[in-house]
Amino acid sequence: MNENRREKVTLAVLVRNEPGVLSRVAGLFTRRGYNIHSLAVGPTEKKEISRITIVIEEEPERLEQVEKQLHKLIDVLKIINLTNVQRVERELCLIQVNGEKRSDILQIVDIFRAKIVDVSPKEVMVEVTGDTEKIDAIIQMLAGYGISEIVRTGKIALARSTQS
Amino acid sequence: MAKTGAEILVDTLVELGVEYVFGYPGGAVLPIYDALYSSSLKHILTRHEQGAAHAADGYARTSGKVGVVIATSGPGATNLVTGLANAYMDSVPLVAITGQVQSGLIGKDSFQEADVLGITMPITKHNYLVKDENRIESVLREAFYIASTGRPGPVLVDITKDALMNYVSRKKSKNGLDLPGYRVLKEGHPRQIALARKLIKEAQKPLLYVGGGAQDASEILIQFAENLDIPVTTTLMGIGAFPGDHELSLGMLGMHGSPWANLAVQNCDLLIAVGARFDDRVTGSLSKFAEKAKVIHIDIDAAEIGKNVAAYVPIVGDAKTVLAQLLDDTKLCHREWIQEIRNFELPMQLPKEPKITKCTDCTAPNMKNSDVPPPCRKKDSVDPKVVLEMVSDLLQDDLIVATDVGQNQMWAAQYVRVKKPRSFITSGGLGTMGYGLPAAIGAKLGRPDRSVVLVTGDGSFQMNIQELATIASYGIPVKIVLLNNRVLGMVRQWQTIFYESRYSQTCTGSVPDFCVLASAYGIPAVRIKNQDQLGLLQEALTSEGPYLVEVSVDPDESVWPMVAPGAALCEMFHAAKAPTPSWQRRAKS
Numbered sequence: 203m204n205e206n207r208r209e210k211v212t213l214a215v216l217v218r219n220e221p222g223v224l225s226r227v228a229g230l231f232t233r234r235g236y237n238i239h240s241l242a243v244g245p246t247e248k249k250e251i252s253r254i255t256i257v258i259e260e261e262p263e264r265l266e267q268v269e270k271q272l273h274k275l276i277d278v279l280k281i282i283n284l285t286n287v288q289r290v291e292r293e294l295c296l297i298q299v300n301g302e303k304r305s306d307i308l309q310i311v312d313i314f315r316a317k318i319v320d321v322s323p324k325e326v327m328v329e330v331t332g333d334t335e336k337i338d339a340i341i342q343m344l345a346g347y348g349i350s351e352i353v354r355t356g357k358i359a360l361a362r363s364t365q366s
Numbered sequence: 367m368a369k370t371g372a373e374i375l376v377d378t379l380v381e382l383g384v385e386y387v388f389g390y391p392g393g394a395v396l397p398i399y400d401a402l403y404s405s406s407l408k409h410i411l412t413r414h415e416q417g418a419a420h421a422a423d424g425y426a427r428t429s430g431k432v433g434v435v436i437a438t439s440g441p442g443a444t445n446l447v448t449g450l451a452n453a454y455m456d457s458v459p460l461v462a463i464t465g466q467v468q469s470g471l472i473g474k475d476s477f478q479e480a481d482v483l484g485i486t487m488p489i490t491k492h493n494y495l496v497k498d499e500n501r502i503e504s505v506l507r508e509a510f511y512i513a514s515t516g517r518p519g520p521v522l523v524d525i526t527k528d529a530l531m532n533y534v535s536r537k538k539s540k541n542g543l544d545l546p547g548y549r550v551l552k553e554g555h556p557r558q559i560a561l562a563r564k565l566i567k568e569a570q571k572p573l574l575y576v577g578g579g580a581q582d583a584s585e586i587l588i589q590f591a592e593n594l595d596i597p598v599t600t601t602l603m604g605i606g607a608f609p610g611d612h613e614l615s616l617g618m619l620g621m622h623g624s625p626w627a628n629l630a631v632q633n634c635d636l637l638i639a640v641g642a643r644f645d646d647r648v649t650g651s652l653s654k655f656a657e658k659a660k661v662i663h664i665d666i667d668a669a670e671i672g673k674n675v676a677a678y679v680p681i682v683g684d685a686k687t688v689l690a691q692l693l694d695d696t697k698l699c700h701r702e703w704i705q706e707i708r709n710f711e712l713p714m715q716l717p718k719e720p721k722i723t724k725c726t727d728c729t730a731p732n733m734k735n736s737d738v739p740p741p742c743r744k745k746d747s748v749d750p751k752v753v754l755e756m757v758s759d760l761l762q763d764d765l766i767v768a769t770d771v772g773q774n775q776m777w778a779a780q781y782v783r784v785k786k787p788r789s790f791i792t793s794g795g796l797g798t799m800g801y802g803l804p805a806a807i808g809a810k811l812g813r814p815d816r817s818v819v820l821v822t823g824d825g826s827f828q829m830n831i832q833e834l835a836t837i838a839s840y841g842i843p844v845k846i847v848l849l850n851n852r853v854l855g856m857v858r859q860w861q862t863i864f865y866e867s868r869y870s871q872t873c874t875g876s877v878p879d880f881c882v883l884a885s886a887y888g889i890p891a892v893r894i895k896n897q898d899q900l901g902l903l904q905e906a907l908t909s910e911g912p913y914l915v916e917v918s919v920d921p922d923e924s925v926w927p928m929v930a931p932g933a934a935l936c937e938m939f940h941a942a943k944a945p946t947p948s949w950q951r952r953a954k955s
Contacts, residue, residue: 217547226487273668276512276547
């Protein structure tokens with residue numbers, strides 16, 4: 203498979219809030235050999251519906267298959283392809299970074315409108331939200347100071363209401 | 367009177383019109399079996415859960431109804447796995463009901479506990495775990511609906527033992543199904559229909575490529591093909607959807623397909639796929655498949671369209687409905703094209719001459735019974751193709767054939783003349799050895815008015831041979847034609863062609879004596895060792911009850927023609943050895 207030809211696509215998959223539904227979606231991806239870049243699940247405004255935001259990296263002609271196969275799952279209610287629509291997308295990231303040069307770090311945190319959420323004598327924990335690129339950028343900036351741990355949520359996204 | 371979950375389950379099955387259930391009891395399903403004890407449902411006790419699953423599958427294929435199978439928790443349920451995967455690949459409507467350990471014991475590695483929901487997720491259309499007795503009825507109704515509509519498939523319902531034992535408090539579950547994420551499209555989109563019509567009218571060399579999805583569209587398919595004068599090739603699963611003896615029939619396509627069918631695919635300018643999924647055994651090399659053709663792809667499953675081959679006109683819908691939409695009073699004539707197909711020069715390619723080597727692994731001890739021919743002895747054998755043609759001639763339209771997997775299956779596909787839909791019962795997608803015998807049992811129960819013949823081989827037959835007991839104990843009149851070449855023929859054929867005749871582990875030897883074995887079950891049996899004894903076949907096929915006919919076959923007898931995996935359909939070995947095409951047979955008779 204040609205990795206260069208892969209495109210990143212963001213899908214919002216609305217599913218019935220049933221036990222095993224995440225397993226069905228994840229299992230489908232494994233079975234068909236689709237690549238998940240990130241995945242985030244959570245409840246929605248309706249208690250019986252959950253929303254899975256999946257970022258997939260696939261060749262263009264396989265992307266249609268991904269959506270069609272997802273549609274076949276009985277518990278999948280709706281699939282919204284957010285790739286080519288006006289949208290807001292966010293990721294949350296926590297970064298544990300060496301705090302020796304705390305003032306430098308504070309400056310970076312300020313520029314990125316991030317927050318310090320925990321401080322210890324040796325380290326500071328930075329919380330940042332934003333799109334994938336922004337988070338990649340702050341990680342890159344902080345890397346030089348010595349990052350000991352990172353955790354990132356999957357991307358979540360919502361279409362802007364003006365266009366629909 | 368209050369009823370238990372198990373009693374409600376059995377009542378619901380009766381209300382859903384179920385006649386037969388296939389299964390095997392065990393601890394977790396004891397409440398169901400207790401409810402069955404005083405029910406009108408007919409339960410067929412197989413000798414292995416896999417047999418029950420295949421029998422339900424065979425029943426569904428011939429009857430067109432949903433097949434039902436019951437198994438207990440743990441090993442009972444895991445024994446269904448092959449049967450479910452098989453039904454899933456061939457889109458067969460099944461509902462599997464499995465017992466699960468008490469809900470309080472789930473997740474504790476309890477006795478006979480297995481994560482059946484997790485195990486069967488990728489091989490079912492949908493599955494359920496029911497822990498609440500009040501949901502049993504509604505879930506079963508959903509399961510039947512999902513299994514039988516759209517692209518059919520197996521649905522598994524795993525029910526905890528406590529849910530089966532508890533008394534159901536809710537009087538009657540709400541009637542409507544709660545399936546907001548499940549939609550079935552029957553009709554094709556009008557714009558695509560119009561486009562398809564236009565292409566069909568413009569085409570010079572159209573070809574119908576018909577799969578298992580067209581088994582219930584047979585009548586309209588014949589009318590469609592005749593009105594528009596379009597030749598038809600079927601897949602293994604499509605056999606019978608279009609009558610094999612029709613002058614427009616080109617026979618099966620693909621790896622062991624008819625050369626005329628394969629060459630027609632390579633030369634057509636319009637390929638109309640009806641309920642077929644462009645499987646690799648059909649297409650050979652995808653990039654070289656039907657290179658000159660535009661493709662109209664009709665399928666009930668949107669995900670099949672564009673999966674392997676790009677469709678010029680995609681039509682999502684039910685084959686019967688869509689063909690009805692496409693059909694108008696247009697009459698076309700494609701005699702020139704049909705003549706071109708009939709006059710195709712067949713490729714002369716031959717496989718590399720096999721080295722003559724001795725079987726090195728014939729270590730299986732020969733039976734003392736000297737009546738059984740030793741392995742690999744060439745004399746005393748009958749041409750299996752002649753036997754299968756005889757079976758067709760003897761039973762004609764009445765015939766339903768169930769096959770196993772391997773050479774027996776391909777010979778049956780090539781030489782049995784199937785004229786009616788739902789009459790060729792075979793494991794096409796999964797290729798499950800051992801499918802045939804239990805499937806034949808179900809097939810016969812599904813269509814008691816027809817003659818059911820199982821065509822099997824000595825390898826496949828032994829994979830579910832225990833079901834002879836089921837046949838014997840219920841007196842199910844299945845006729846078994848066992849092609850015994852004492853080797854695993856199809857694998858051996860590949861070893862001959864692709865592995866320099868190094869016959870690794872494909873010689874099974876002359877064990878057991880199948881005729882003696884059949885008599886141990888009380889099933890009459892006869893062995894045909896040469897052409898002169900072929901008369902015995904008629905006697906067996908026209909007898910009342912079950913019968914086993916063992917036919918001695920030369921282990922070097924191969925399935926021809928053959929397209930090597932990954933080759934283009936026009937690159938066939940031994941094209942000249944193909945079965946006689948329908949038009950030549952018709953000319954002869």
